[in-house]
Amino acid sequence: MGLQLPKHPAQPLAGASALVTGGASGIGQAVALALAAAGARVHVADLADGGGRATAAVTGGLALPTDVTDPRAVEAAVDAVVAADGVIDVLVNNAGTCDNTASLEVLDEEWRRVFALNVDAVFWGCRAAGRHMVARGSGAIVNTASMSARIVNRPLPQASYNASKAAVVQLTRSLAAEWAPHGVRVNSVSPGYTATPMTRAALADEGLRRTWESHTPMGRVARPEEVAAAVVHLAGPASSFTTGTDLLVDGGYTAW
Numbered sequence: 284m285g286l287q288l289p290k291h292p293a294q295p296l297a298g299a300s301a302l303v304t305g306g307a308s309g310i311g312q313a314v315a316l317a318l319a320a321a322g323a324r325v326h327v328a329d330l331a332d333g334g335g336r337a338t339a340a341v342t343g344g345l346a347l348p349t350d351v352t353d354p355r356a357v358e359a360a361v362d363a364v365v366a367a368d369g370v371i372d373v374l375v376n377n378a379g380t381c382d383n384t385a386s387l388e389v390l391d392e393e394w395r396r397v398f399a400l401n402v403d404a405v406f407w408g409c410r411a412a413g414r415h416m417v418a419r420g421s422g423a424i425v426n427t428a429s430m431s432a433r434i435v436n437r438p439l440p441q442a443s444y445n446a447s448k449a450a451v452v453q454l455t456r457s458l459a460a461e462w463a464p465h466g467v468r469v470n471s472v473s474p475g476y477t478a479t480p481m482t483r484a485a486l487a488d489e490g491l492r493r494t495w496e497s498h499t500p501m502g503r504v505a506r507p508e509e510v511a512a513a514v515v516h517l518a519g520p521a522s523s524f525t526t527g528t529d530l531l532v533d534g535g536y537t538a539w
């Protein structure tokens with residue numbers, strides 16, 4: 284038999300059940316839409332907007348009002364997905380926050396707030412979905428880290444954010460190794476500066492925007508859809524031998 288072109292399905296996630304945290308806004312919303320375009324039924328867990336009702340209305344899933352820093356609430360959201368679809372195939376732990384405070388001024392509760400959302404909640408999500416996925420022998424988890432896991436953002440002081448995202452990358456690698464024998468893949472994406480509500484005020488500052496752009500080889504910030512495309516890749520069958528990796532989507536920022 285001669286060589287044949289590989290077949291790439293137009294909807295690689297057709298029939299899959301997915302849950303996206305922080306899907307009411309920014310990168311999470313773009314991820315939810317992109318997963319749905321790839322064929323998945325996408326459920327949204329978010330604090331805001333009645334749990335991402337506007338997003339879920341388009342992606343065909345449930346809007347689940349959830350504070351992901353509460354481990355019981357996260358378990359309830361995952362259970363709701365499994366009750367609705369019988370399975371959970373994809374989890375994207377995306378909700379996150381940032382604090383730009385000089386380290387000597389950081390309050391105890393502000394440090395804990397950042398870690399509760401950026402690190403603890405990622406683990407609560409992985410553990411809750413992982414229970415179902417490991418029992419079933421398949422699943423894909425994608426965590427939203429950041430290029431701040433590897434670089435220190437200039438000129439903003441954000442030690443808690445940078446440390447929290449480094450923790451996400453190493454948590455991802457640890458769970459990937461632990462669950463690989465059970466057919467569950469765990470990866471992360473690390474966006475560079477991306478135009479979302481999180482960065483709206485910063486990007487409105489002309490000087491800061493120019494600084495960020497000039498530190499990026501591609502000379503611009505990302506659109507949320509560009510990050511979402513990487514998440515779809517890591518969630519789907521095209522990355523079937525990829526686990527424990529961190530995919531940078533940073534316009535080359537970390538190459539300099």
Ligand SMILES: NC(=O)c1ccc[n+]([C@@H]2O[C@H](COP(=O)([O-])OP(=O)(O)OC[C@H]3O[C@@H](n4cnc5c(N)ncnc54)[C@H](O)[C@@H]3O)[C@@H](O)[C@H]2O)c1
Nearest residue numbers: 305308309310329330331350351378379429476477479481
């Ligand atoms: N925007 C960037 O430049 C950038 C760069 C690198 C990484 N990231 C990461 O991407 C992720 C998404 O960021 P974004 O820029 O889209 O931010 P965003 O502020 O637009 O969206 C964050 C979403 O998380 C939700 N959320 C916040 N706290 C929550 C909680 N306790 N429970 C449930 N949902 C909660 C918010 O309601 C919101 O919908 C974050 O993890 C962020 O750290 C963003």
